[in-house]
Amino acid sequence: MTRSARTTCTPAARTASTPDLTPLPLTAVTLDGTGELGAWQRLNRERTIPHVVARLESSGVMDNLRRLTGDSEAPYRGFNFADSDLHKTLEAIAWEAARVPKDQRWEPFAADATMLLARAQREDGYLYSHVQGHDDQEPWRDMRWGHELYVLGHLVQAAVARSRATGADDLLAVARRFADLAVKEFGPDATRTDGYCGHPEIETALVELYRHTGEEAYLDTVTAMVERRGTGALGIGPFESAYHQDHLPVRQATEATGHAVRQLYLNAGLADLAAETADAALTQALDTQWRSAHGTKEYVTGGMGSRHKDESFGDPYELPPDRSYAETCAAIAAFQWNWRALLASGEARHADAMERALYNGIASSTGVDGVRFFYSNPLQLRTGHDGTSEYQPSERLDWFACACCPPNLARLVASLGAYVATGTETSARLHLYGDGQVRLGATTLTVATAYPWDGRVTVTVDGPLETLALRIPAWSRDATLTVDGEVTAASADADGYARVRVADGVTVVLDLPMPVDVLDPDPRVDAVRGCVALRRGPVVHCIEQADLPPGVTLEDVSIDLSVSPRIGPAVSSLRVGATILAEAVVRPSEGLPLGTAHPRSSHHDERSGMLPGRIPLRAIPYARWANRASGAMRVWIPLTGQE
Template structure:
């Protein structure tokens, strides 16, 4: 495939080349989302509630004190996980994208400058900067590559610095980040002799590539590539988890199955995609294709969540997708989103935008409450009645913070930059990947999008300027799209890449894409034993669930079955949940009281005498999965048993 050269823009990821002109990334500020519609409202809540909450918690939980103690401004002991610095860095990145999005109003500039000054003061003369290692004579830099997370912390610092300089032009944070990055290049670059010259938690690779793109300094790209080349040697060792947990079990070009710690795997894949984009490495590209099929074809939840095991926050075996034990960490869904974005720019295939959309509206959105100040770390697809939610790894409700608080600032930085993922292109050729109400500016071309997506499938686009071709994604869930250009019907059959093209002449035009949104009843793959005999409800890209609080008193969610003889249908939205639709269905209550008390977990399937207990019928209302646990505690489930009584 002939690659198209791009230019540096104010965006989280700007490859030097993309697969086609209409895949050229846009600046964060080029897309202004309508704050009265879904994605724009999420950005507004992120700015008004989530980000201020995160900034306050960065202070109150000791993240800044960890750095102050290095310069004599605090005598507090180190607090938080050993990679706590990275929470500050992600917060600074979120603030930078907000500055790019709303340049006229930058309420956190003083915080950023103070934090940057503190980082510069705490930084060692050689550029090293990690508050967990510094200030403790028992610790030395780079002596624990398996668990130390020092390069992980550097990666997030680099991304924050790139975001700040792109958004504001200020190089204060970049000066700090490059000093640390240059030290890492000297220590771990291509000529380094260390066989363990890579991090037990991948992330720095994608950051180093972006730093290369931003500065033009080839050493950063070469160092990222060298780290990938070394990985898989087993040099990191093991304990308490095996090498696969640290993505150190196989060389990256030989690793073809998504495995180990889910966030590590997905960040590694994003870094591989970045290096492949800059070096045209066919071995990396081939491995990425197989990893994608493994992750999304056999190990992804219907919500786009990744990671089915709590023990090591990891991927399980193919089709090992228990809904009640799903870990599906919010950061894993975000990492998958970022990986798919890079794959989309490199290949142009709509399956990557489909995966982004699936994760965004379900597995990512579920990680934050409607008020923007409470969070899920793990995102199960079922919560049983009586669940012990005392532990923060599997709580019964969202918490306002976590001991390991990687997810809240990660959410903040993603949502701040959402505009960069909506569209790509030039003023002559553009693509829409995520449908959202707002305005897209591509040079002299303007696209004004009116839609209530994802609650309604009608997308109206007014174009002005020298636009000649607009590619519109036909989502994989859509069976029969229609397209009109200036009132005339146009064939809406998608090309092999999953997009339909609307050819227009320069000037003003009106394009209407209609994506019918019936309620889909989804059956699981027959090898997913955990949900055999169940169905899930989806409408458009949104997955729905049942909550205990929508049931009459005395009816247990675990006793419900869905009656598919009456097709589920679209119901009214719930303003209290900021949800534009619900799904209505017919259910049957089959009480577990009929089970013999002496064998409470078993019952014979042989015919028995009538118990006098008849199943009761009930109207069911399913809400968007991303909105659960916002009204009250109690049970929840995505996969609903079909009424097939034994």
């Protein structure tokens, strides 16, 4: 059974809960290339996407498919889910095709890749090069580790993006053949108890395919998969059921746990399913889990996942900075979940979480050159760290054996415009602030801002807009609104937005003061007791070995808050609009054995002026660390007197 399809050119074309939460086409937003978000998109276009396309060849992803068509004799290379690297790249290319329609530089690659996928696809629709390329593999045999549905999910998302962005349905035809096979295998009439994937991702993809095509079988299949999940049917080994999100039925799983990316991708899909089915119990369970993830298990940078062993969430408040895994894909998945939660609830806490991750935990993953990346994003790197492992390196790498993160970044950044605003030509909300234009039918909003380096956001209305809502970030204090010269306090409503009555020609100025905030950790986070973090606006800062005088070791530095931290100058080479300056005390290590008692009277020496040494301290945005030289770094800085 089908219904009329909805095909807005956006990653999540869901029905709006209120008119001003209507998703906008990606083509409705233009981010100026001189602003932070627009510059990131330009870097993504000019450097990251070409790099990723080239690495699809050198890493073996393309040859894995060509060997199925007889065009390559190379052995299979990479993880079993390597096909998904191509699918995410094709999605990034699709969003770029919509964003810059006059320059279709990657269309030949996208068309050739689509043709290759079609040729490699089996007659019944199955398309998974790892199984097809190995005689000892069988389709759907290992739902715990097989990843077929995960790969299908990314194929579907790429196909929907290509269809929406370019009107070309060639990839959609390939994806639907595979999806239709999955419906037969895992839909409501399937009898197998393990009829769901050990790595969630298919859920949000099939809901979007339903939205795009109107085919209700896709939505019904997601419902069936979700209802089966949590029975433990996937089995265990080497990790427990929670790793695969199979430990509890989804409505009973109220704590964020297990593999962080799996948990967060699942939640994005569950949010999509709840939106389409009006499932109140599912919505409530997701809200409870949101408070677990963001209230007790999120790093100050928006990073998610504190354990390296299984890339997982830890216990509540288990947030060690030096052992933080904080995988890039987990931050992206959290961003996607929060976008869907924002569209459903309209609550600014979700946009706050998106912003926190975007400017910190996601942005940190990519070097200023656009071609080097972090897989994990620690909040501290110690002097002498062994960075030989690609999962905890001392500097960014140009690719990974498990290369999920670079193409994931490419598709997110290419689609950033879709997350900036929602609404209609009479009512609109701004969620993320970036220099550029937002078009809502006959209305155009011109946004002028140097955000996140400056808190002034000027919005000029051209058209019949009646109501404009601007997010007041949770970090903000003493915000003001100026409407046609009249200044008032920017009072947020219950959702966290300041609503303004406007008309054609009106100019609205939102001023968000951006002093330096000194953040105290929650006392339950044992690893950073006696430390503080520095933040300005949404941007978390860090100190780095590269900014210390010769001979000073980062671990010997503590911050002296008797001198208030202040705003420092920009660093153009790091694409940074502001830094933070502070005062520090250097207490060189005496090389004593661990556990040696130090006389507490040493702190009296500091108060009397007998200090081992004082130095100026510069903190740079965390997202830009490791762009100058390898070396130690930390976000949480010990307080003087707390060493």
